[in-house]
């Protein structure tokens with residue numbers, strides 16, 4: 571298997587982090603990978619807030635249904651979409667950042683459970699913008715086993731919805 575597939579396959583949701591800081595060069599690589607993501611009609615109408623301040627991280631974790639483990643990570647990324655940008659583009663951008671972070675050895679976790687109005691206030695996000703999701707980024711302090719996935723025949727169909735598609739690896 572090549573390195574790209576290895577990175578995608580090894581990603582896990584990490585909910586325990588070491589406090590080690592993320593070197594500037596690694597952060598730059600993560601952000602630059604997000605910047606290269608495709609968006610509808612190449613609009614790029616998204617913004618990513620990099621949250622580094624420890625007190626703010628704590629408040630952000632509180633606004634994310636008190637998922638306080640998020641604040642253990644040295645960084646939290648928050649993906650914001652502008653009024654005329656779809657959620658799909660935003661999800662692709664954040665996933666690019668997450669996979670870049672994974673490839674550099676960092677842990678991440680999609681976080682969608684949040685009081686988005688509280689987050690907007692906390693992060694000074696304009697009212698007509700939307701907060702899509704967040705992720706902490708940091709050195710993992712746990713190695714969770716892979717979560718199961720539904721079997722291919724349930725997920726894939728051939729030439730229409732009725733026929734399951736199976737494959738062998």
Ligand SMILES: Cc1cc2nc3c(=O)[nH]c(=O)nc-3n(C[C@H](O)[C@H](O)[C@H](O)COP(=O)(O)O)c2cc1C
Pocket residue numbers: 581582583584585637679680681682683684703716717
């Ligand atoms: C859109 C989205 C929102 C999520 N929100 C949360 C969340 O708020 N808190 C959390 O602990 N995990 C959250 N997760 C992580 C999922 O629980 C996790 O991806 C899933 O259980 C599969 O585990 P894995 O990521 O380790 O493969 C979210 C995942 C996605 C894709």
